[in-house]
Amino acid sequence: MNGVCSHSISRRLARKLALVAMLVLALLFAGAWASVKMLIKEKNQEEAQFRSGVIAQILAFELKSGGEQACLARVRADAPMRASARLELWRADGSVFYADARSGAHAMSDHTHAVDFEIAAPDLPGGVLKARYTMDFTRDAAFGRQWAIVFVVITLLAGTLVWAGTTWHVRRALQPLRELAAQTRAISPRRLDQRLHLEDPAEELLPWITQFNELMARLEQAVAQLEAFNADVAHELRTPLAALIGHAEVALSRERPAAELRDTLTSSLEEAQRLAAMVNDMLFLSQADRGAGARRGARTGLAALAAQVVEFHEAIAEEAGLAVRIEGDAEAAVDEPLVKRAISNLLSNAIRYAPRGSTLRLRIAGEPDAQVRIEVQNDGETIAPQHLPRLFDRFFRADAARGDGQSHHGLGLAIVAAIARMHAGRPLAESAGGRTRVGFTLAAQG
Numbered sequence: 393m394n395g396v397c398s399h400s401i402s403r404r405l406a407r408k409l410a411l412v413a414m415l416v417l418a419l420l421f422a423g424a425w426a427s428v429k430m431l432i433k434e435k436n437q438e439e440a441q442f443r444s445g446v447i448a449q450i451l452a453f454e455l456k457s458g459g460e461q462a463c464l465a466r467v468r469a470d471a472p473m474r475a476s477a478r479l480e481l482w483r484a485d486g487s488v489f490y491a492d493a494r495s496g497a498h499a500m501s502d503h504t505h506a507v508d509f510e511i512a513a514p515d516l517p518g519g520v521l522k523a524r525y526t527m528d529f530t531r532d533a534a535f536g537r538q539w540a541i542v543f544v545v546i547t548l549l550a551g552t553l554v555w556a557g558t559t560w561h562v563r564r565a566l567q568p569l570r571e572l573a574a575q576t577r578a579i580s581p582r583r584l585d586q587r588l589h590l591e592d593p594a595e596e597l598l599p600w601i602t603q604f605n606e607l608m609a610r611l612e613q614a615v616a617q618l619e620a621f622n623a624d625v626a627h628e629l630r631t632p633l634a635a636l637i638g639h640a641e642v643a644l645s646r647e648r649p650a651a652e653l654r655d656t657l658t659s660s661l662e663e664a665q666r667l668a669a670m671v672n673d674m675l676f677l678s679q680a681d682r683g684a685g686a687r688r689g690a691r692t693g694l695a696a697l698a699a700q701v702v703e704f705h706e707a708i709a710e711e712a713g714l715a716v717r718i719e720g721d722a723e724a725a726v727d728e729p730l731v732k733r734a735i736s737n738l739l740s741n742a743i744r745y746a747p748r749g750s751t752l753r754l755r756i757a758g759e760p761d762a763q764v765r766i767e768v769q770n771d772g773e774t775i776a777p778q779h780l781p782r783l784f785d786r787f788f789r790a791d792a793a794r795g796d797g798q799s800h801h802g803l804g805l806a807i808v809a810a811i812a813r814m815h816a817g818r819p820l821a822e823s824a825g826g827r828t829r830v831g832f833t834l835a836a837q838g
Contacts, residue, residue, distance in 0.1 A: 402558075413550055417551075425539060428539070432535075440505050443477070443525060450466065451481075451511050451523075452513070455521070463513075472497070477528065478491075479491075479523065481522070481523050482521070500526060501528055503532070505529065506524055507526075508522070508524050509525070510523065569597075584608065585612060588604055635659070636664065639656045642656065670803065687727045691724060692723065694756050695720070697728060697735070701739060702716045705743065708743055714746055716739070717754065720757045722756050726834060730811045731834070737805065738767070740804060741768075741805060742768045745772045745773070746771055750770065750771040752769065763817060763833045764836050765832075766831050768830060774823050774824060777823075780822070783819075783821045784805045784806055784819045786803055786806040788802060808830075815835055819831075819832045
């Protein structure tokens with residue numbers, strides 16, 4: 393992102409609402425104007441029809457009572473009263489009987505309405521006078537144009553007011569977003585404990601605030617774990633590196649016999665192998681964290697895999713005065729090397745903490761949800777409940793004083809949890825009454 397905003401929500405919304413308001417008003421005003429225009433037109437037509445009827449009655453009376461000359465005298469006398477109108481009369485043969493002037497008060501515009509009618513004239517050839525009465529409605533047309541202009545001005549003014557009002561209201565309504573943006577800017581790597589909050593959050597914003605705060609809580613926890621992990625890695629690497637440096641310094645301090653140098657190199661090799669094992673374990677956990685999956689093979693009996701692991705640990709268990717018993721069996725399609733590694737880590741952990749003369753129980757059982765449960769139970773001190781959820785954290789030790797006195801880099805159970813996740817399972821741990829069960833589940837079929 394280059395930080396350049398392509399548009400403003402408030403301006404875009406205000407513009408759209410203003411256009412909608414103008415369109416609605418324009419449609420309403422257009423409908424009103426068309427209705428008024430139609431009403432005025434009907435009124436004018438009715439007025440023209442009424443006037444032509446009156447003229448027909450008057451002229452018919454004049455023709456009957458006074459003849460042609462009386463009729464002409466009457467239309468000429470009434471001519472000044474026909475402003476914005478014109479009367480035209482024709483005899484039956486089409487010759488002009490009378491016509492108002494086409495200029496002055498009788499001049500016509502383009503806004504006219506004409507009514508053709510006949511006047512009974514028994515004394516004239518043909519018995520009728522043909523007439524046309526034309527009215528000019530220029531004033532009504534001007535009135536309509538004025539109202540059209542008023543409607544346009546009102547529409548534009550209303551659109552402007554809607555735009556201004558919407559812009560103000562939307563900016564005010566978006567003020568909580570600006571507050572959230574300011575709170576977000578205040579969050580930094582040194583202040584990951586900050587959370588978003590509003591005095592009166594809108595219903596639409598509340599899910600975003602809640603999800604963001606939950607994300608920040610997870611991020612804070614992840615950063616804390618990463619910092620603790622880095623500190624633990626530094627601590628764990630410091631001991632073997634210090635041993636390697638010490639061995640080298642002692643070996644170089646003076647001339648030593650070959651046997652003594654061999655012992656020094658052997659000790660250095662053991663420390664280097666320990667470092668290599670730790671690095672390999674950390675690389676494995678990193679790959680698991682990035683979503684590496686298990687390479688499942690054909691379905692196989694897990695008890696047989698467990699037996700191979702127990703055989704590998706047999707000498708260590710005998711030296712610790714422990715017996716190992718396998719209980720139960722289940723078939724599953726698994727990544728055999730990974731599952732054997734997880735079982736080996738569980739056995740190693742149990743051997744370190746089990747009291748001499750006790751028996752380790754390696755249990756395998758199917759679960760109702762198409763999962764398989766593998767766990768190792770050992771006797772010994774009960775682990776505090778608050779420590780159980782952290783047993784599978786990297787480098788975590790519930791009690792540094794417990795165990796066999798040997799140095800272990802604390803990634804064994806973390807690898808167990810990673811292998812469980814790679815098989816769509818989960819780690820599990822229980823401890824009560826002097827017995828501890830640590831294990832994991834895995835999906836029987838990938």
